[in-house]
Amino acid sequence: MNLDFSRTWWARWTVAAVLGMGAGALQAGDDLRALLEILLEKGIITQEEYNNKLKKVAEAQEIKEFNQAQDIRKASAELQKRAEAERKFSTEIYGQVSAGYYAASNMTMANQDASGMSDQPKGNNRIGLRLGRELDDDVRAVVTLESNFSSRTGALGRDAGGYGYTAGGNPVFDREANFRLISKEKGTIIFGRGPNLQNELSSAFDARQNWNFGGLKPIGRYVGFHGASGINRADKMIRYISPAFNGFTVDTAVAFGGVPEDEQKGTNYYLGGRYKKGGFELGYNHIEARLANASEVNNRVDFLAAKYTLDKITLNAGVVMTRNPSSAVGGTFSTTTASGRVDADTFFAGAVYRFMPAFSWNAGLYQVHDRSSSKGKNDLSMLATGLTWSPYKEWDFFIDYASVSRERDATAAFTLYDKWIPDTSTNGTGYSESKKGQSGVSVGALFRF
Numbered sequence: 001m002n003l004d005f006s007r008t009w010w011a012r013w014t015v016a017a018v019l020g021m022g023a024g025a026l027q028a029g030d031d032l033r034a035l036l037e038i039l040l041e042k043g044i045i046t047q048e049e050y051n052n053k054l055k056k057v058a059e060a061q062e063i064k065e066f067n068q069a070q071d072i073r074k075a076s077a078e079l080q081k082r083a084e085a086e087r088k089f090s091t092e093i094y095g096q097v098s099a100g101y102y103a104a105s106n107m108t109m110a111n112q113d114a115s116g117m118s119d120q121p122k123g124n125n126r127i128g129l130r131l132g133r134e135l136d137d138d139v140r141a142v143v144t145l146e147s148n149f150s151s152r153t154g155a156l157g158r159d160a161g162g163y164g165y166t167a168g169g170n171p172v173f174d175r176e177a178n179f180r181l182i183s184k185e186k187g188t189i190i191f192g193r194g195p196n197l198q199n200e201l202s203s204a205f206d207a208r209q210n211w212n213f214g215g216l217k218p219i220g221r222y223v224g225f226h227g228a229s230g231i232n233r234a235d236k237m238i239r240y241i242s243p244a245f246n247g248f249t250v251d252t253a254v255a256f257g258g259v260p261e262d263e264q265k266g267t268n269y270y271l272g273g274r275y276k277k278g279g280f281e282l283g284y285n286h287i288e289a290r291l292a293n294a295s296e297v298n299n300r301v302d303f304l305a306a307k308y309t310l311d312k313i314t315l316n317a318g319v320v321m322t323r324n325p326s327s328a329v330g331g332t333f334s335t336t337t338a339s340g341r342v343d344a345d346t347f348f349a350g351a352v353y354r355f356m357p358a359f360s361w362n363a364g365l366y367q368v369h370d371r372s373s374s375k376g377k378n379d380l381s382m383l384a385t386g387l388t389w390s391p392y393k394e395w396d397f398f399i400d401y402a403s404v405s406r407e408r409d410a411t412a413a414f415t416l417y418d419k420w421i422p423d424t425s426t427n428g429t430g431y432s433e434s435k436k437g438q439s440g441v442s443v444g445a446l447f448r449f
Helices: 003-025 030-041 047-088 197-204 216-223
Strands: 089-104 114-119 126-134 139-148 176-183 187-195 233-241 248-255 268-277 280-289 299-310 313-323 344-356 359-370 380-392 395-406 438-448
Touching: 030 047, 047 126, 187 197, 197 216, 197 268, 197 280, 197 299, 216 313, 216 344, 216 359, 233 268
Parallel strands: none
Antiparallel strands: 089 114, 089 126, 089 438, 126 139, 139 176, 176 187, 187 233, 233 248, 248 268, 268 280, 280 299, 299 313, 313 344, 344 359, 359 380, 380 395, 395 438
């Protein structure tokens, strides 16, 4: 056997084998090209073999890179699909808690002074869960579950920060238990328990922001446009909020109250809206309510308010007319608004001045004129003012003062601290409403999360 021929044959076979494996393991890079050039110079392979082998390796590399690119595209598509699904679904836990110290006069039915730890002196404590799902580019579905709670006692559910007790048990999700469909083009529709427009207007147009201590909320309870079941919140409600048209938003709702098998008996209706342009805002709401399963409307509310913001100051004013159409002319005056026995006119005005972004002053004046058969005995005037420091967007620290003037022979009880209950009360009895004038101070903090 010719030795040179044998050496040449084995060398070519080895190179061919190596190059064959190179389709799966080597890259047609500088090292491989140098090796082929050495073999070409020594005459082990021909120029044609050199060109063919280099071409095969290059083609194999292209196929490999193509397959890798396809794998990357597939993985990227899976990641994008997963990210899109996660983007369409959202979960949010939120809430707020406020507490502090108070001292006030005539804080019981026995007209005794009281002081101690306060519970939700600014806004109601709450914790909520919100689950959202994007259905298409314009429509989103949201489920909301929200509960009130007490930072003093740990009570959970309806009026937990006040009575901490409700006959028949406390509904856990007393504030909200509903689902809604939200569309920028078509508006929002809400089904279930939740607030109606009145709840939002009472806060938005009150300089005190509807605070529990010396704000529009305790006034609203007194005259029947806040707090009673079916007034500012309602069960079995269907509510529609329109998109904004030239600054106007229409807001209407119906709540199928009443008792099982007779739910039409207590049906309530709400109709109103808001207008906003620049620094000016206007709000109106009308309520036709049948409280305590009444067969006729026994609580009618007309709420109208406006506010204007100019640089650092916001001014507001409003009027609320509450009537009992089902009673004899004049009716009687009672804070038991579930009975629908309040005929009164309420006027309020106030201002908020922001010294700097984190520091502000507020003041509100509230007057109630008793239009019932008690002939003005239950008139009252309340002045409330306070300073708020907000070093972070989640935190408010505040100090407030409120004073209430009553008629000498008033027959209806009122409290400047919304539904505060003495620690000595049992099952919500002996609560803090008084028929005398009251004054007090409150300091505390509120944290939002």
